Amino acid sequence: MKLSPKSSTSSAQAGEVETSTLNKVRLATKDPFFWSNWIVVIAFILVVLVFGALKPHSFLTMYNLNNILVASSIPAIIVVGQTFAVATAGIDLSISSIMTFGAVVYGIAFTNGSSWWVAGIAGTIAGTLCGFLNGLIIAKRKISDFIVTLGMLSVAAGFALVISNGVPRQIVSNSLSNLAIGGFGRIPYLMVIAFVITVAAHFFLFNTRFGTHILATGGDPDAARSMGVNIDLVKIVVYSISGTLAGFAAMLTISRIGAAEPAANTSLLLNSVAAVVLGGVSLFGGRGTIFGPFVAILLLQALTNGLTVVGVAAYYQYVSIGLVVILSAALVRTK
Amino acid sequence: MKKNNRFLTIGISVVAAAALVLAGTTPSNAAGKKLSSIRIAVVIKGLDNPYFVSVKQGIIDTAKKLGVVANVQAAPGLNDDIGQANKLDALAGQNYDCYIVIPITSNNLSQGLGKVTKAGKPIINIDSPVDPASLKAAGGKITSFAGTDNTAAGKAGGVSMLKLIGSGKKIGLIAGLAGNVTSNARIAGFEAGAAGSTFVGPVNADWDTTKALDAANAMLVANPDIAAFFAANDQMAQGVAKAVAAAGKKIPVYGVDGLMDNLNLIKAGSVTASISQYPYVMGKMGVEACVVLAQGGKVPAWTITPYGVIDSSNVDVALKSGNQTPPGGYKDPYAPLIKK
Amino acid sequence: MTNNPEYAIEVIDIQKSFGSVAALRGVSLFAKPGEVTAIVGDNGAGKSTLIKCIAGVYTADAGEIHIAGKKVHFTTPEESREFGIETVYQTLGLIEDLTIWQNLFLNREKMKGIGPFKILNKKAMRLESAQMLKNLDVYIPSIKGRVRGLSGGQRQAVAICRAAGWGSKVVIMDEPTAALGVRETAKVEDLISRMKEQGLAILLISHNFDQVLRLADQVWVMRQGNVMAGMRAKDTSGDELVALITGASAGKK
Numbered sequence: 001m002k003l004s005p006k007s008s009t010s011s012a013q014a015g016e017v018e019t020s021t022l023n024k025v026r027l028a029t030k031d032p033f034f035w036s037n038w039i040v041v042i043a044f045i046l047v048v049l050v051f052g053a054l055k056p057h058s059f060l061t062m063y064n065l066n067n068i069l070v071a072s073s074i075p076a077i078i079v080v081g082q083t084f085a086v087a088t089a090g091i092d093l094s095i096s097s098i099m100t101f102g103a104v105v106y107g108i109a110f111t112n113g114s115s116w117w118v119a120g121i122a123g124t125i126a127g128t129l130c131g132f133l134n135g136l137i138i139a140k141r142k143i144s145d146f147i148v149t150l151g152m153l154s155v156a157a158g159f160a161l162v163i164s165n166g167v168p169r170q171i172v173s174n175s176l177s178n179l180a181i182g183g184f185g186r187i188p189y190l191m192v193i194a195f196v197i198t199v200a201a202h203f204f205l206f207n208t209r210f211g212t213h214i215l216a217t218g219g220d221p222d223a224a225r226s227m228g229v230n231i232d233l234v235k236i237v238v239y240s241i242s243g244t245l246a247g248f249a250a251m252l253t254i255s256r257i258g259a260a261e262p263a264a265n266t267s268l269l270l271n272s273v274a275a276v277v278l279g280g281v282s283l284f285g286g287r288g289t290i291f292g293p294f295v296a297i298l299l300l301q302a303l304t305n306g307l308t309v310v311g312v313a314a315y316y317q318y319v320s321i322g323l324v325v326i327l328s329a330a331l332v333r334t335k
Numbered sequence: 336m337k338k339n340n341r342f343l344t345i346g347i348s349v350v351a352a353a354a355l356v357l358a359g360t361t362p363s364n365a366a367g368k369k370l371s372s373i374r375i376a377v378v379i380k381g382l383d384n385p386y387f388v389s390v391k392q393g394i395i396d397t398a399k400k401l402g403v404v405a406n407v408q409a410a411p412g413l414n415d416d417i418g419q420a421n422k423l424d425a426l427a428g429q430n431y432d433c434y435i436v437i438p439i440t441s442n443n444l445s446q447g448l449g450k451v452t453k454a455g456k457p458i459i460n461i462d463s464p465v466d467p468a469s470l471k472a473a474g475g476k477i478t479s480f481a482g483t484d485n486t487a488a489g490k491a492g493g494v495s496m497l498k499l500i501g502s503g504k505k506i507g508l509i510a511g512l513a514g515n516v517t518s519n520a521r522i523a524g525f526e527a528g529a530a531g532s533t534f535v536g537p538v539n540a541d542w543d544t545t546k547a548l549d550a551a552n553a554m555l556v557a558n559p560d561i562a563a564f565f566a567a568n569d570q571m572a573q574g575v576a577k578a579v580a581a582a583g584k585k586i587p588v589y590g591v592d593g594l595m596d597n598l599n600l601i602k603a604g605s606v607t608a609s610i611s612q613y614p615y616v617m618g619k620m621g622v623e624a625c626v627v628l629a630q631g632g633k634v635p636a637w638t639i640t641p642y643g644v645i646d647s648s649n650v651d652v653a654l655k656s657g658n659q660t661p662p663g664g665y666k667d668p669y670a671p672l673i674k675k
Numbered sequence: 676m677t678n679n680p681e682y683a684i685e686v687i688d689i690q691k692s693f694g695s696v697a698a699l700r701g702v703s704l705f706a707k708p709g710e711v712t713a714i715v716g717d718n719g720a721g722k723s724t725l726i727k728c729i730a731g732v733y734t735a736d737a738g739e740i741h742i743a744g745k746k747v748h749f750t751t752p753e754e755s756r757e758f759g760i761e762t763v764y765q766t767l768g769l770i771e772d773l774t775i776w777q778n779l780f781l782n783r784e785k786m787k788g789i790g791p792f793k794i795l796n797k798k799a800m801r802l803e804s805a806q807m808l809k810n811l812d813v814y815i816p817s818i819k820g821r822v823r824g825l826s827g828g829q830r831q832a833v834a835i836c837r838a839a840g841w842g843s844k845v846v847i848m849d850e851p852t853a854a855l856g857v858r859e860t861a862k863v864e865d866l867i868s869r870m871k872e873q874g875l876a877i878l879l880i881s882h883n884f885d886q887v888l889r890l891a892d893q894v895w896v897m898r899q900g901n902v903m904a905g906m907r908a909k910d911t912s913g914d915e916l917v918a919l920i921t922g923a924s925a926g927k928k
Contacts, residue, residue, distance in 0.1 A: 063428035071421040166513035166539075168440060172472060180446060181473075207794045209784045212773070216781055219770035226768040228753045228782045257416050258442035258469040267415045286772035301421070304411075308425040314382055314409040 039331045040278050040292055043324070044299040051306030059309050062186055070180070072301040073190035074256070075271050077249045079279075079293045080201045081131075081242030082272040087205070088218040088238050089285025090145030094134060094152035095246045096269040100262065101156040102127040102250030107169035107260025116176040120251040124244055130156050131243015135236035149239075157264045164262040171254050180255040190252055194294075197245070202290035214238060219286025271300055274325045299324075368432065370675075373403040373629045375622060376431040378423045380439055380463075382409045385594055386614050390437065390462065393618025393659065401626055401673070406431070416443035423447035427454065433625035435459045435618075441466035441516075449473030457628045461617040461640075463517070478628060481620040481638040481669075483612045485520035485591075486527075488642040489567075492589050492610045493528020495644045496563055499587055499607070504562035507554045508537035509547050509575055511567045518542075521567045521591055535561060540571050547574030555582045563587040569597040569609050576605045593645055593658050601650045608646040615659035616640050616667075623669035632672050641665035680744030683708040683876030684729070684760070684845045689738035691724055698724040700900040701738070706845065706876040706893070711867060713879045713887040713908070716897035717920050722880050725897070726847045729878070730762040731755030742844065759844035763851060767834040771823040775815060776804035778822055779837050807840040808833075811869055828859030832866060839870050846870065847878040852886065864890055884913040896920060 051059040058064060078095055085092040106123035114122065130152060137148045183189050205211040216224040217234040225231055254260055277283060278299065279292030303324055307317045377394055380387045391407055398405035408426065410419035416439045423436065427450040434451050436458060438444040448470060451458055457478040464480060496506070506529060511518030522537050535558050540547035547566055555561060555578060563586050564579065566572040572590025579586055590597055593611025600606040617640050624634045643661045645653050652662040679685065685705040691698050699721050706712035716722050727733045729740065731752040740747055742758050749755045752762075769778050780800045786793040804818045813832045815825070822830060831851055838846045851867070852860040867890055870877060881887050887894060891908040896919040903919050918924035 058429045061428060064425065067421070067424040067428070071417075071424065074417060161513070166515070168442075170442060170466065170469065172468065174472070177446065177472065203794075207797075209786065209793070209795065212777060212781070212784060212795070215773060216770045216777075219772040223766065223768040223770055224781070226752065226762075226764060226766075228756070253417060256420060256443075256446060257440065258445055258466075258472075259440055261416060261440055261443075263414045265412075265414050265417060267412050267418055282772075286770065304418075304421065305425045308408050308422050309429065311406040314407065318411070 039328055040280065040296045040299055043278075043328050044295055044302065047299060047302050047306060047324075051302070051310065055306075055309050059306055064305065064309065066183075066186060066188060068298070068302050068305050069191040070188045070256075071305065072297050073188065073194040074249050074252050075268060075275070075301070076191075076194040076294055076297045077197055077245050077252070078268055079272045079275045079297055080197055080290065081245040082276050083279070083281055083288060083290060083293050084201070084205070084214065084238045085145065085149075085242050086218075086276050086281050086283060087214055087285060087288035088145075088234060089221070089283075090138065090218075090235070090238070091149065091273070091283075092131075092134070092239060092242045093146065093149040093269060094130065094156055095242060095272060096266050097153045097156035097160070097264045098127050098130045098243050098246040099250045099253065099268065100264040101130060101160045102247035103254055103260045104160040104164040104169075104262050105247075106250055106254055107171060108163065110171050110173070110260070111169050116171075116173040116251075120248070123250045124247040127247015127250065128240055128244040131240040131246070132236065134243065135239030138239065139232035139235040145235075153264075160262045160264070164260070166262055168262060169260045171258060171260055176251075176255045177258060179252070190255075193252070198290055198294045205288055205290060210234070210237065215286055215288055217285075218288070271297070274329075275300060278325065278328045296328075299328075368629050370402045370626065373433075373626055374431045375403060375405045375433050375435060375625045376426040376429070377405055377407040377435040377621070378419060378426065378444070379407065379409050379435075379437040380419070381412050381415065383412065386592060386612075387437070389614040389659070390618040393615035394435065394622050395618075396615075397619040397622040401622065403622070403626055403629075405622060410439055414439065416440050420444055420447055424450070427451045431456065432629040433457050433459065435461060435621040435625060436465070437462045438465050442469045445469040445473040445475060448475035448477075452476045457625070459621045459624045459628075461621045462614065479624045479634045479636055479638065481617055481624065481640055483617075483642055484639045485517050486524035487639070488591060488610045488612060489521035489524025489526075490528035491524075491642060491644055492521075492565060492591065492608070493525040493530075495528075495608060495610075495646070496525075496565065496587060496589055497529050497532070500562050502531040503533070505533045505535055505558060505560055507535045507551065507558070507561045507564045507575075509550055509564065509566040509571050510537035510539050511542040511571070513539045518567045522565075525565050529565075537567075540566075540574070542568055542570060544570045544574040547571035548578050549574075551575040551578035552581070555579070555584070561586065563589070563607075565589045566591070568592050569594040569606075572597060572606055572609065573600065576600060580605060593653070595654075595658060598645060598650055598654050598658055601646060602654065604647075608644055610642055611645050611653070611658060611661070612642050613640060613659070613661060613665075616661075616665065620667060620669050623667070623673060627669055627672040630674050632674070634672065635668050638668055679705070681707060682741070683743060684878075685741040685744075686725070686729065687739045687741070689725065689728055689735045689740070691728055691733060691735050698900055699728070699735070702897070702900070702902050703738075704895045704902055704905060706878055708844065708876045709871055709874045710892040711871055711877045711879055711890045712893045712895065713881060713891035714895050714897060715881065715884070715887060715916055715920060719899075720897040720920070721900040722897055723849070726762065726849060726878065726880065729755070729760060729845075730847060731760070756841075756843075760847065761838035761841060761843040761845070762847040763831075763834045763838045763849065765849050765853065767830055769822045769830055769834055772821060774821055775818045775825075775833055776801050778833060779804045779807060779818075779840065781837075783841065807836050810873075811836055811839060811866055813866065826859065827855050828862055831855065831859070831863050835863070835866055835870070839873075839875060843875065845876045845878060847880075849880045850882065851879070852881075852883070860886075884916050887916070888913065898922060 102123040105126040106119045109119035109122040134152050138145050179189050213229045213234050217231045221231050275293045275296035278296035280289050408422045419439050420443050423444050424447045427447050452475045460477045460480045462482050510522050538550040540550045564575045566575050569590035569592040576588045587607040589608050591610045593609050597606050597609045627634050641661045649662045682705040687703050689699050689702045714722050728735045731749045734750045747758050785796040785799045787796040788794050852863050894908050895905045896903045
């Protein structure tokens with residue numbers, strides 16, 4: 001029986017049918033995912049070209065490339081966790097607060113004599129615990145992701161203030177600040193770390209069983225459950241990952257600003273949601289890409305950097321960045 | 336993502352990244368420049384606070400008056416410490432003659448300032464000081480600081496209030512965020528200036544009008560004999576004034592900052608006084624210091640910017656001038672050093 | 676009724692209540708391999724509850740389930756699946772944004788690698804998916820395409836292939852053609868016939884008496900939580916089924 005034979009060139013009745021590269025590209029452009037993946041790359045190239053043309057001697061320099069990469073690395077790590085949450089049709093509103101909580105735990109561990117990396121583990125575990133709690137409540141109590149993580153946003157920020165007594169702690173560690181300043185050649189360590197995490201996340205999502213189950217849960221939780229996918233476990237793991245990455249990113253933030261601050265930095269949260277959408281991840285879940293949001297973060301940081309270099313006044317920067325986000329998202333939607 | 340376009344994605348990112356690398360840096364300019372060729376980079380705190388908007392205005396007006404170029408950048412939000420560091424990083428490698436900064440925290444700009452110093456450019460730090468230890472660790476150096484003395488400002492408020500209510504009375508204290516350095520200095524200064532009084536609090540109201548209202552209400556219930564209030568900023572003083580009015584009392588309420596809103600309230604009589612800090616003057620001095628340095632001159636390492644008590648006696652003058660500068664004039668150590 | 680090893684599945688005196696509502700009041704029926712066994716009945720007759728008990732979604736309060744003459748017990752859909760019982764629900768259970776091969780292998784992914792470092796064996800799954808479709812003569816343009824791009828009939832075919840393709844013995848289908856047009860219905864009916872030829876026992880729930888009489892070998896009629904009658908399809912008629920379903924005829928067991 002033939003069920004609507006759309007394409008005579010690519011029937012798949014007996015195994016892999018080898019197709020030419022051209023044909024693969026042709027097929028790829030038909031995939032609705034294709035354009036949502038590519039808008040962000042095209043936008044990034046446009047931003048680089050425009051600012052490069054406007055300010056070739058200050059925007060297009062090794063020094064400034066380094067700036068953009070450093071500025072992108074911490075949000076790029078945060079956005080991985082957000083991508084996982086959104087891929088399950090959820091959202092993690094608590095990441096910036098969890099990061100603050102992780103930073104405060106880091107500060108307490110460090111000022112009590114832990115070495116920089118032991119404190120880093122402590123901060124990361126603190127993040128994992130917050131994320132695990134998010135996931136557990138979402139999965140077992142069947143409360144929406146939005147509400148639970150909104151609550152955690154407040155709880156984690158509050159605990160950060162409680163245990164720090166509202167006081168920032170200075171972290172003086174050469175090894176730690178070297179992490180923010182140094183690099184392999186011209187590639188900053190922070191970006192190397194972010195890229196390794198991004199590649200690992202891509203591998204996890206697309207090459208493991210659990211990754212498929214994440215996408216299935218986001219795509220259609222009822223169908224996934226009927227096939228025996230443990231969607232509770234998926235939720236718990238996904239939010240634990242998000243929390244862990246936020247706790248880990250706290251250490252990298254401290255390496256850059258030299259202090260464990262008890263105040264939450266909400267722009268990270270907004271950037272992560274914007275980048276996930278720009279990167280082509282559906283807010284309704286089930287459709288994921290890891291590299292899309294990564295490029296989206298590069299886009300957002302290159303844009304902020306470029307506007308600063310060109311000298312666009314601060315008020316207009318908000319407007320321009322917002323417009324780029326809306327415009328790209330609109331293009332992603334129309335495919 | 337399909338395999339083929341995934342690799343293309345990475346490929347194009349790499350190409351674009353490589354494009355960033357193509358051009359080289361330009362060398363920095365030597366000192367002794369003409370006014371019209373002087374370029375100043377400014378990174379201040381978030382502009383969602385009128386205080387920093389006033390700093391920005393002082394910078395822009397002064398730059399315009401002197402005929403120099405100022406690129407004023409602000410942190411994307413009040414707490415976006417990393418975002419502010421990114422802005423400084425973006426400007427640090429460029430061909431500016433001088434950098435003016437107000438850090439969000441005492442540490443967050445240190446690494447970027449290290450880069451500026453290594454590029455041989457002077458840094459003027461205004462308003463909130465950069466932590467010297469973290470700055471030193473990053474290899475940075477502040478050429479000149481121009482900021483307020485919050486302790487002295489608080490003290491002036493205390494002295495003024497004692498004149499009004501007399502010694503030995505109960506005074507309610509409303510502080511900002513717990514552990515905040517500025518709040519602590521203002522409160523401590525006030526306590527010193529109003530020595531001999533009995534203090535209730537300080538209660539932390541997180542710089543917030545509504546929280547201050549609630550805190551003052553609670554304090555008035557517990558201590559009906561409170562004779563006056565001191566709040567560590569003007570927004571909180573507004574909240575306190577509402578609580579006092581609601582309790583049917585007429586007692587003095589002091590704030591700090593000199594916000595235009597509060598000057599209007601002083602004129603209307605609901606707030607008694609504000610210790611004004613003149614952020615506009617800080618911005619102005621920052622630009623002047625940069626110009627002096629770019630012309631090859633030398634500047635003092637530390638300048639305390641003016642402060643003054645605004646009450647019913649001088650509020651009209653302050654309102655008329657937009658309260659950008661003190662009604663009684665002030666000493667500016669930088670302006671006379673500029674070569675016209 | 677005795678438990679007969681020739682029956683692919685036999686349920687004996689199954690009872691299930693939800694609070695004070697008795698949904699199944701002692702249902703007994705069987706299905707033979709290589710046959711389509713239809714269950715008909717009005718809404719609320721207990722058909723859905725019965726298949727959910729067989730599929731492991733519900734656990735019966737009393738009664739027995741026998742697979743090929745052996746008594747079995749399970750409490751979850753996964754356990755039921757291990758005994759070779761697969762269900763194609765009306766909602767199909769397909770994930771639109773996953774590819775066809777990912778759907779066919781959902782939660783049964785083929786892995787490669789050692790110990791905990793196992794990764795998906797995508798190539799093997801694609802090859803085997805193509806084979807699964809081929810076994811039932813289903814042609815889909817590309818198994819790498821996403822389900823979102825398939826028509827209703829194609830989706831039904833994918834869901835049926837998934838149910839049939841796992842060495843299963845009993846496939847339960849709940850209204851498989853309710854949402855399909857005439858042409859696609861005919862194709863799905865062909866597909867069901869081929870599954871029958873391969874020796875599967877098919878439990879078919881359908882409101883369409885023409886379809887039941889066309890496809891089924893055995894028909895069970897349910898009403899108010901009881902089995903009213905069981906007969907060979909060739910010995911009955913649409914009118915008789917309607918009479919049994921509505922209660923106009925008392926039926927014979």
